[in-house]
Amino acid sequence: MNRRKFLKQSSIISLGLLACPSLSSAFSLGANNDVIIGHNSHKYKVDLTWGNLNPLHTPVNDCHEMIQDSKGRIVLLTNHTKNNVIIYDKSGKLLETWGTDYPGAHGLTLVKENGEDFLLITDYERHQIIKTTIDGKVVFTIEYPAETGKYTTKDDFKPTETAVTENGDIYVTDGYGKQYILHYNHKGELLNFFGGSGTEDGQFLNAHGICYDNRNPQNPSLLVSARELNVLKRFDLQGNFIESFNVPGALICRPVIHKKDIYFAVLRSKSAINSDSGFILIMNENNEVVSCPGATSPSYQNNKLNELYQTVRLFQHPHDVCIDDDENMYVAQWNSGKTYPIKLTRV
Amino acid sequence: MRKFIGIIIAMLVFSSCEKQQKEVTSFLQQGEIKLTNPRITVSNTLIDSFVTLKPEIHMEKLSVGYEENGKTPTEASTKLHTTISATKPGIYKFRAFHPDWKPSEVTSIKLYKKGHIPNKITWKTSANKKYKGQGETTLINNQKASLEFRDIEWVGFDTIAKATVSFNRKTYIKSLTISYLTDPKSWVFPPASVTLYLNDKDTINVTIPALTEKEIVKLDDIKIPIEKEISTIALKVNNVQKLPDWHAGKGLKAWLFMDEWIFN
Known part of the structure; x- marks a missing residue:
């Protein structure tokens, strides 16, 4: 190409650039204008449009929890009884919905049995845990644990979360009820219980979430969030307290383990003037807080974590996170004006 | 032929333009979301000679603008980079700015002039045992509380608060400021009314407007003009007896939390 040809073609391209009304801004709107939240190894771009649906057809109230199933689909649990379960693909496209019987739908856990996916739903209004197939057929329900002697009526039992071990044992947190952790076998028969309301090591104020931690396969354990106390507590599988991790200022919902890290939605900042002051919190494998998207950068003084709090009004009341196989995160929010989940794309 | 190539190139550019725009707009852009209100640490909100105000700068490129005269801070306002001293009572306003985010709303801090300290306070009712503050003199100890x-500086009542304060000698009191906490989600409401008995003779009744905001946590006060020589004041501060319909505890009693009575 000689110089004349080059100039001529360049001028045509330039004309195209000028003719496209927002082209210059499209280029200037490149990576530089995408805001990035988070710290250190865990930073994200924010997509507020992911998964938005027509609320007349597929409404949500509170978006309580999310999981990714074995097919890679993103499963959302809401307490809207038109469609308690909403299933998306990773792009945010609606695939299917089901469920009209879960007014207090709160906790959602994936259970894999012999290559088949099942769900455990906790419903604090029905005072039950319900095991379903991935397409919504009820397998069994667990009623309130009268046999513990701690519960007078079913109304005392308001379960918030479940965790499942490799052998199928189920642990349930009664986070809106009497703060016990109930241990069942895979058939839903009660084996043990521990915890209760209080501020001692083995007790909880709002035992909101639980997960099974088998990052060390020789020594698996349970992680339970004591949300009002701003503490994550570790127990052995028999319910003996092992250790706790303070997260000052952070009302942490359930712990979600993905690879070596633990992720939390933080419902709100403890000492914020506004209630909708939540954010995301990420711990590494050493249980150190490494990133808080939407909040202050985590820092330690004399091995103590400094108070964390929201810095931007992005999240309202984050209630759960789901990390997909691309390391992207989906944030379900409670009491956020019936909004759909927010997607955070890892950068 | 050249024309044809040019058109093709232009079409490709348009196409990439549209694609680029779609990719970009799916992510949150600069200036779309607000910053959270700035946090300011105050050494004391009661000024004897001076108090200090310190901003928490928690992000790179974050700045905090402030105004002393009640105006809303703008980008042009003086920036608060480090601790400053304040000597004048009044409302200080602060606002956070950052190139990636919309400016925050305003944080207001009210600074008071330190008042006369009564010599004695005699309580006729008791604070709730969980919220006794620093003891019987907490409300006249010249220390304000946080949000x-x-x-420990809050004294919490789930009933009427009644006490008598006395001065060793007659003291001219221009006004009494009762400062309290508003935290509806924690069932903490402003007082419903206040009655003052001055020197066992004169009575002042004040009604506080009912709370309408549901979410905001704030420090607030009521300033009651007195303009008299005073030897004793008996105070009766009534808590809200019935929480409003919009509150989760509607019909039940509210908490009353006070941190200081300031006699200027």
Whole structure:
């Protein structure tokens, strides 16, 4: 190409650039204008449009929890009884919905049995845990644990979360009820219980979430969030307290383990003037807080974590996170004006 | 032919333009979301000679603008980079700015002039045993509390608060400021009314407007003009007896949390 040809073609391209009304801004709107939240190894771009649906057809109230199933689909649990379960693909496209019987739908856990996916739903209004197939057929329900002697009526039992071990044992947190952790076998028969309301090591104020931690396969354990106390507590599988991790200022919902890290939605900042002051919190494998998207950068003084709090009004009341196989995160929010989940794309 | 190539190139550019725009707009852009209100640490909100105000700068490129005269801070306002001293009572306003985010709303801090300290306070009712503050003199100890209701400087009542304060000699009191906490989600409401009995003779009744905001946690006060020589004041501060319909505890009693009575 000689110089004349080059100039001529360049001028045509330039004309195209000028003719496209927002082209210059499209280029200037490149990576530089995408805001990035988070710290250190865990930073994200924010997509507020992911998964938005027509609320007349597929409404949500509170978006309580999310999981990714074995097919890679993103499963959302809401307490809207038109469609308690909403299933998306990773792009945010609606695939299917089901469920009209879960007014207090709160906790959602994936259970894999012999290559088949099942769900455990906790419903604090029905005072039950319900095991379903991935397409919504009820397998069994667990009623309130009268046999513990701690519960007078079913109304005392308001379960918030479940965790499942490799052998199928189920642990349930009664986070809106009497703060016990109930241990069942895979058939839903009660084996043990521990915890209760209080501020001692083995007790909880709002035992909101639980997960099974088998990052060390020789020594698996349970992680339970004591949300009002701003503490994550570790127990052995028999319910003996092992250790706790303070997260000052952070009302942490359930712990979600993905690879070596633990992720939390933080419902709100403890000492914020506004209630909708939540954010995301990420711990590494050493249980150190490494990133808080939407909040202050985590820092330690004399091995103590400094108070964390929201810095931007992005999240309202984050209630759960789901990390997909691309390391992207989906944030379900409670009491956020019936909004759909927010997607955070890892950068 | 050249024309044809040019058109093709232009079409490709348009196409990439549209694609680029779609990719970009799916992510949150600069200036779309607000910053959270700035946090300011105050050494004391009661000024004897001076108090200090310190901003928490928690992000790179974050700046905090402030105004002393009640105006809303703008980008042009003086920036608060480090601790400053304040000597004048009044409302100080602060606002956070950052190139990636919309400016925050305003944080207001009210600074008071330190008042006369009564020599004695005699309580006729008791604070709730969980919220006794620093003891019987907490409300006249020249220390304000934070926004956290568990702060040791708060004295919490689930009933009427009644006490008598006395001065050793007659003291001219221009006004009494009763400062309190508003934290509806924690069932903490402003007082419903206040009655003052001055020198066992004169009575002042004040009604506080009912709370309408549901979410905001704030430090607030009521300033009651007195303009008299005073030897004793008996105070009766009534808590809200019935929480409003919009509150989760509607019909039940509210908490009353006070941190200081300031006699100027």
